[in-house]
Amino acid sequence: MGEVAKDLTAGTVGGAAQLIVGHPFDTIKVKLQSQPVPLPGQAPKYAGAVDAVKQTLAAEGPRGLYKGMGAPLATVAAFNAVLFSVRGQMEALLRSQPGAPLTVNQQVVAGAGAGVAVSFLACPTELIKCRLQAQSALASSDSAVVAVKYGGPMDVARHVLKSGGVTGLFKGLVPTMAREIPGNAAMFGVYELLKQSFAGGQDTSHLGRGSLIVAGGLAGASFWASVYPTDVVKSVIQVDDYKNPKFSGSIDAFRKILASEGIKGLYKGFGPAMARSVPANAACFLAYEVTRSSLG
Numbered sequence: 671m672g673e674v675a676k677d678l679t680a681g682t683v684g685g686a687a688q689l690i691v692g693h694p695f696d697t698i699k700v701k702l703q704s705q706p707v708p709l710p711g712q713a714p715k716y717a718g719a720v721d722a723v724k725q726t727l728a729a730e731g732p733r734g735l736y737k738g739m740g741a742p743l744a745t746v747a748a749f750n751a752v753l754f755s756v757r758g759q760m761e762a763l764l765r766s767q768p769g770a771p772l773t774v775n776q777q778v779v780a781g782a783g784a785g786v787a788v789s790f791l792a793c794p795t796e797l798i799k800c801r802l803q804a805q806s807a808l809a810s811s812d813s814a815v816v817a818v819k820y821g822g823p824m825d826v827a828r829h830v831l832k833s834g835g836v837t838g839l840f841k842g843l844v845p846t847m848a849r850e851i852p853g854n855a856a857m858f859g860v861y862e863l864l865k866q867s868f869a870g871g872q873d874t875s876h877l878g879r880g881s882l883i884v885a886g887g888l889a890g891a892s893f894w895a896s897v898y899p900t901d902v903v904k905s906v907i908q909v910d911d912y913k914n915p916k917f918s919g920s921i922d923a924f925r926k927i928l929a930s931e932g933i934k935g936l937y938k939g940f941g942p943a944m945a946r947s948v949p950a951n952a953a954c955f956l957a958y959e960v961t962r963s964s965l966g
Contacts, residue, residue, distance in 0.1 A: 673762075674755050676965045681754030685746040692950025693742075694735035695942045697803050698722045698844045702939035703905040707930050719942045738802035741932040742929030747797050752791055754958065757784040757858065771872040775955035781858030785851035785961065794839035797908040798826045804909040825870050833912035842913075845904035845920045853897040861889035883952040890951020894943045899936035899941070902927065920939040 694709040703724050705715045712791055717720040726734040742749070760780035772780065802820055820826045831839045831880045864885035865874040877885075894901070910916055927935040 673758060676752040676962055677758040679965060680752035680753040680958045680962035683961040684754070684954040685750030686743075686954075687957040688950045688954035689742055689746055691953045692946040693739050695946025695950070696799075697737060698942040699939035699946065700738075700800050700803040700905055701726070702942065703939075704741040704800070704909045709907065719945075720753050723944075730823055731932045736801035737805075738823070741801055742795055744823070746793065749788060749795065750792050753788045753854070756787040756927040757781060757854075760784065770935060771874075772862065773838050773872075774859055774866065776843050777862040778855045778859035782851050782855035782955070784858070786847070787855035788852045789843065790840075791840075792850060796904070797830065797841060798823050799907045800905050801826050801830075804905075830912075831954070839913060841910075842904045844910040845900045845907060845923075848900040848920070849897045849904060856896040857889045857893040857951070860892040861885050864888060876893065879956060879960070882956050883928065886955025887948035889950035889955065890947040891944060893951070894940075894947045899924075899945060902936050902938060910941070 681701045698719050699918070702716060708714045716725060723735070742902070760783040760920060761776070764772060764776045802823065805820065820829065830841075834841065862874075865881070866872055866880040867878060868874070868885065869877055877924065903920050906923050906927070907917055907920065917926060924936075931938075
């Protein structure tokens with residue numbers, strides 16, 4: 671099996687593990703990010719992450735926590751194939767000689783390159799996911815998008831294509847790239863740094879699963895810690911109405927969030943995102959490493 675095929679297979683398994691473990695946390699994150707700003711004297715729809723979980727379970731049952739999972743699950747193979755295959759090809763370009771281990775800095779560059787590539791696949795997938803996840807959070811808003819009750823991912827895609835055309839699926843591409851490029855640079859850099867620290871050198875091939883879980887979990891946390899405000903901007907843009915948008919672009923969304931909610935507005939849902947990142951990315955990297963190793 672070729673190296674690209676190995677990365678494709680292992681990345682797909684890793685992505686599936688990440689999605690299954692982390693999607694409920696992601697749903698709560700998006701609900702918190704996209705809930706309307708309350709009027710003066712009114713309480714927000716959700717008091718916090720725990721309240722969002724309780725309201726979601728009460729209104730929609732456990733399935734509500736997995737709303738919007740169809741789109742990323744359907745594309746998890748392609749997404750992780752691109753992420754890990756491009757990273758693998760970047761590694762091959764950066765190596766001084768075949769088989770030579772990469773430095774932490776080289777892994778940062780490889781991660782950034784992979785981030786560029788996956789942004790074009792992540793953007794439409796995330797747009798569909800966010801619009802499904804945010805429906806109940808936007809229920810008290812007067813936005814026209816709330817009038818649409820989506821039946822599933824394909825229904826969202828049909829509405830988006832009707833409202834914004836093919837380019838409508840790429841709404842939020844700029845903040846998606848602003849998240850994926852530095853986020854993946856940080857994640858793969860931290861992952862390599864921790865693996866080398868645990869191994870006591872650049873040869874990390876004999877690390878146990880416990881070390882891989884810790885390294886993967888902390889690497890995932892570094893992704894969100896480094897780029898979270900851009901994810902908030904991406905979410906509010908992607909759930910915005912096409913006909914009567916509240917935001918003219920990423921900078922406008924950033925400014926309006928700051929003006930209405932302050933710095934804390936750029937960190938709505940940060941708790942669930944961090945709570946998700948550790949177990950979800952630990953599962954992803956462990957599944958990737960175990961699968962990749964088993965393929966030789």
